[in-house]
Amino acid sequence: MTTPSYLTDQDLADLAxxxxxxxxxxxxxxxxxxxxxxxxxxxxxxxxxxxLDQVGDDALVLPVAMMGAPTVMVEKIPGRDDLQAVVRMVExxxxxxxxxxxxxxxxxxxxxxxxxxxxxxxxxxxxxDGMGRAFPELxxxxxxxxxxxxxxxxxxxxxxxxVVLDTVDNVWTERLARTxxxxxxxxxxxxxxxxxxxxxxxxxxxxxxxxxxEIGSQVRAARERHHDPVDAALGVVDGxxxxxxxxxxxxxxTAGGFARGSATLTGTGEHEGSTLELQFQNEHLVATVDGxxxxxxPDLICMFEAESAAPITTEGLRYGLRAVVSAVPCDPRxxxxxxxxxxxxxxxxxxxxxxxxxSAAAEGA
Amino acid sequence: xxxxIDVGGTNTDAVYMDGNQVVATTKTATTEDxxxxxxxxxxxxxxxxxxxxSQVKAVMIGTTHFTNALVEARQLAPTAAIRLxxxxxxxxxxFTDWPAHxxxxxxxxxxxxxxxxxxDGRAISPLDEDEIRxxxxxxxxxxxxxxAISSVFSPVSAxxxxxxxxxxRSELTDVMVSLxxxxxxxxxxxxxxxxxxxxxxxxxAxxxxxxxxxxxxxxxxxxxxxxxxxxxxxxxVDFARRYPVATFxxxxxxxMRGAAFLSGVADCAVVDVGGTTADVGILVKNFPREAGTxxxxxxxxxxFRMPDVTSxxxxxxxIVRQDTADLTIGPDSVGYRLRENALVFGGDTLTTTDVxxxxxxxxxxxxxxxxxxSAPLLDETIATAARMASDVVDRMRTSEDPIPVVAVGGxxxxxxxxxxxxxxxxxxxxxxxxxxxxxxxxxVGGEVDRVFPVEPGQRAEVVAQAKDEARERAVAAGADPxxxxxxxxxxxxxxxxxxxxxxxxxxxxGDLVLEG
Numbered sequence: 079m080t081t082p083s084y085l086t087d088q089d090l091a092d093l094a095x096x097x098x099x100x101x102x103x104x105x106x107x108x109x110x111x112x113x114x115x116x117x118x119x120x121x122x123x124x125x126x127x128x129x130l131d132q133v134g135d136d137a138l139v140l141p142v143a144m145m146g147a148p149t150v151m152v153e154k155i156p157g158r159d160d161l162q163a164v165v166r167m168v169e170x171x172x173x174x175x176x177x178x179x180x181x182x183x184x185x186x187x188x189x190x191x192x193x194x195x196x197x198x199x200x201x202x203x204x205x206x207d208g209m210g211r212a213f214p215e216l217x218x219x220x221x222x223x224x225x226x227x228x229x230x231x232x233x234x235x236x237x238x239x240x241v242v243l244d245t246v247d248n249v250w251t252e253r254l255a256r257t258x259x260x261x262x263x264x265x266x267x268x269x270x271x272x273x274x275x276x277x278x279x280x281x282x283x284x285x286x287x288x289x290x291x292e293i294g295s296q297v298r299a300a301r302e303r304h305h306d307p308v309d310a311a312l313g314v315v316d317g318x319x320x321x322x323x324x325x326x327x328x329x330x331x332t333a334g335g336f337a338r339g340s341a342t343l344t345g346t347g348e349h350e351g352s353t354l355e356l357q358f359q360n361e362h363l364v365a366t367v368d369g370x371x372x373x374x375x376p377d378l379i380c381m382f383e384a385e386s387a388a389p390i391t392t393e394g395l396r397y398g399l400r401a402v403v404s405a406v407p408c409d410p411r412x413x414x415x416x417x418x419x420x421x422x423x424x425x426x427x428x429x430x431x432x433x434x435x436x437s438a439a440a441e442g443a
Numbered sequence: 444x445x446x447x448i449d450v451g452g453t454n455t456d457a458v459y460m461d462g463n464q465v466v467a468t469t470k471t472a473t474t475e476d477x478x479x480x481x482x483x484x485x486x487x488x489x490x491x492x493x494x495x496x497s498q499v500k501a502v503m504i505g506t507t508h509f510t511n512a513l514v515e516a517r518q519l520a521p522t523a524a525i526r527l528x529x530x531x532x533x534x535x536x537x538f539t540d541w542p543a544h545x546x547x548x549x550x551x552x553x554x555x556x557x558x559x560x561x562x563d564g565r566a567i568s569p570l571d572e573d574e575i576r577x578x579x580x581x582x583x584x585x586x587x588x589x590x591a592i593s594s595v596f597s598p599v600s601a602x603x604x605x606x607x608x609x610x611x612r613s614e615l616t617d618v619m620v621s622l623x624x625x626x627x628x629x630x631x632x633x634x635x636x637x638x639x640x641x642x643x644x645x646x647x648a649x650x651x652x653x654x655x656x657x658x659x660x661x662x663x664x665x666x667x668x669x670x671x672x673x674x675x676x677x678x679x680v681d682f683a684r685r686y687p688v689a690t691f692x693x694x695x696x697x698x699m700r701g702a703a704f705l706s707g708v709a710d711c712a713v714v715d716v717g718g719t720t721a722d723v724g725i726l727v728k729n730f731p732r733e734a735g736t737x738x739x740x741x742x743x744x745x746x747f748r749m750p751d752v753t754s755x756x757x758x759x760x761x762i763v764r765q766d767t768a769d770l771t772i773g774p775d776s777v778g779y780r781l782r783e784n785a786l787v788f789g790g791d792t793l794t795t796t797d798v799x800x801x802x803x804x805x806x807x808x809x810x811x812x813x814x815x816x817s818a819p820l821l822d823e824t825i826a827t828a829a830r831m832a833s834d835v836v837d838r839m840r841t842s843e844d845p846i847p848v849v850a851v852g853g854x855x856x857x858x859x860x861x862x863x864x865x866x867x868x869x870x871x872x873x874x875x876x877x878x879x880x881x882x883x884x885x886x887v888g889g890e891v892d893r894v895f896p897v898e899p900g901q902r903a904e905v906v907a908q909a910k911d912e913a914r915e916r917a918v919a920a921g922a923d924p925x926x927x928x929x930x931x932x933x934x935x936x937x938x939x940x941x942x943x944x945x946x947x948x949x950x951x952x953g954d955l956v957l958e959g
Binding site for chain 1: 528529530531532533534535539540559561562563565567568595596629630631632837838839840841842843894946
């Protein structure tokens with residue numbers, strides 16, 4: 079038996095930093111998520127973190143998340159009991175109690191929301207998530223390629239309105255949930271993808287919360303010792319430094335409710351003379367160096383401010399930033415045909431051939 | 444005639460101006476109580492034969508009185524925060540993430556009430572007037588004397604904040620009320636925090652403003668008193684009584700605007716090199732580009748309008764080292780001990796000032812102390828400093844085009860006369876009092892920051908409506924309508940929001956109407 083591990087206040091700051099890194103430019107500002115988690119932990123005590131392999135076959139694991147516009151989330155903060163309410167609704171529909179909660183995303187605000195819910199409900203939190211990164215739509219999770227349904231799914235707003243969705247597939251869940259969320263004021267809390275023990279083990283990415291925490295703590299330690307904090311972060315996530323350079327151009331447009339755009343970086347130091355093109359839609363999607371695609375979704379493209387290692391969001395991209403663009407291999411299940419059709423370049427309307435980062439790194443070596 | 448005064452951490456600077464002409468300047472030590480330093484600066488100015496206090500129509504002061512009071516947690520009013528948003532927002536009540544000693548110092552208490560709107564103006568829940576009355580009675584009985592009211596999406600609709608304020612005022616005639624939509628922008632916690640800070644400073648405001656007004660009168664000045672705001676615009680005393688928080692961080696803004704005025708360049712990078720750091724900001728149409736990020740004030744997260752300034756460890760006191768193959772400058776500095784520790788002053792630490800003296804860039808101290816420095820060392824230090832300055836200007840500019848650079852501050856000899864990212868380098872006269880000049884030349888402004896639904900084809904109309912509103916606000920703040928100009932329009936389409944919701948920020952400024 080391993081000794082139980084707990085998430086403390088300092089852990090939450092580190093976890094929020096790591097979540098911003100794995101947010102690959104999107105996922106929402108983890109600040110509000112961190113405050114919600116800290117508030118709940120200070121009120122109810124530390125949250126027990128349970129390894130994915132410790133989840134028993136008789137467990138019922140429920141993901142909890144927020145949905146909506148990041149701009150709204152910083153203005154209209156959730157109510158006190160909203161997170162518990164959606165868990166209770168799914169429990170009522172299934173006729174059994176949740177034994178664990180889990181994040182559905184390892185990046186951005188939704189890595190922290192389940193910590194707050196777990197503290198409030200005194201439930202253990204599984205050290206795992208449904209993607210190993212952040213994606214913008216509900217169906218973009220490993221349980222979808224595992225053939226699991228996102229429903230029954232409970233969705234609630236701050237005013238006390240709630241719905242339970244039962245849908246024919248997970249794309250319909252996304253479509254209906256987004257419409258309801260907009261009517262709810264562009265922000266909602268939800269619980270979906272109820273997972274029974276064995277299914278949780280097979281359809282989640284294990285260790286993602288402790289990975290986020292480790293990124294945060296290693297970067298903090300590197301800064302204290304005046305070591306390179308970007309190297310520290312990349313060491314934790316097995317990342318490859320693709321490019322070091324300066325942002326010289328950013329263009330954005332809004333299409334279908336998503337903020338799309340591209341950025342150009344010119345190389346410095348060892349990349350002097352090279353150019354990197356970055357395409358994004360809420361998250362960073364494609365990194366092309368001198369015309370050659372070096373990393374593409376579903377692999378993670380993580381961008382850091384070169385000196386501080388502060389993660390750069392797609393909204394924060396601006397001329398003059400000194401940045402390190404790096405690639406981190408995604409969970410191997412995303413590289414399957416089913417995975418690529420769900421979250422590969424074509425799912426984002428990109429005409430780019432997929433090249434897993436692992437092989438790019440091998441070729442580079 | 445006008446007088447500009449800027450109170451800094453070390454010096455209180457003052458300048459007497461005739462129109463756009465600098466007639467007299469002075470620099471005195473900032474005092475602990477701030478006011479006596481201002482008295483000394485005015486007395487100093489009056490010694491100049493060219494100065495006639497009876498002709499002064501306006502005095503503009505950028506002061507740290509209120510920032511100091513918050514940082515030192517002194518003389519803060521017992522303050523209650525009322526937030527309208529229930530059932531939303533209860534997960535993070537007011538004062539979340541605050542330093543505990545500041546909450547204690549203002550006997551901070553909070554009330555969560557119903558009200559507030561969605562991003563598109565629909566009600567979250569109706570305002571409950573009895574709930575507000577109950578909060579009024581309770582806060583009164585608990586000794587609160589100042590109230591901060593915040594409401595969800597009040598930048599979109601301020602009706603609930605205004606109605607709640609009416610109820611509080613009718614229940615309690617002797618409390619002061621601060622409203623969040625008048626103080627901050629979108630971002631509930633940050634706007635609410637700034638409003639609470641404002642509320643806590645309201646009791647101190649009359650004391651400080653009356654003493655400033657008395658100081659000005661006692662100096663024989665008939666003109667009106669204005670205070671500098673953090674965005675580079677002015678407010679009058681009545682406004683400052685209600686919004687003391689707007690005086691925060693006016694110093695860097697005044698300094699940058701003064702530098703631009705002296706050089707006559709409206710769009711440029713200002714490089715202010717002091718003893719320890721070089722601070723670089725960008726001016727667009729005479730106003731500093733604002734930081735997009737949150738700003739911590741005394742450990743409290745706010746979203747004040749603050750200039751976007753990058754600081755690097757390059758100053759006149761920066762330590763030069765050549766221990767390894769590479770020569771380095773800073774980031775540490777001998778700081779205020781320059782006159783003891785630098786070689787030219789008989790010390791034993793090699794600083795950038797020593798190199799500059801040896802290279803003949805500046806004349807201070809005893810040049811014989813640095814004659815032994817080798818030519819390659821001098822060349823490399825100067826080149827390194829130039830590269831550091833050039834690099835930070837490059838980071839701050841917004842395009843690849845070379846940009847005019849205005850170099851100010853005691854260490855500005857470290858900025859080269861020519862470098863690749865600079866189209867031209869200006870070294871204006873009077874640069875040592877640029878901050879006081881920035882205060883003296885300040886204009887008055889008005890701002891709009893809201894989420895607008897933009898229907899297809901209606902974009903131009905919506906932006907025009909926002910511009911009109913900003914112009915009206917500038918005139919209401921005292922601007923001459925004929926001089927009002929839109930200086931900034933920022934449109935940000937909001938991800939995941941329907942109906943092409945767009946956050947539009949517009950800022951207008953105009954010349955102050957000088958009476959008499």
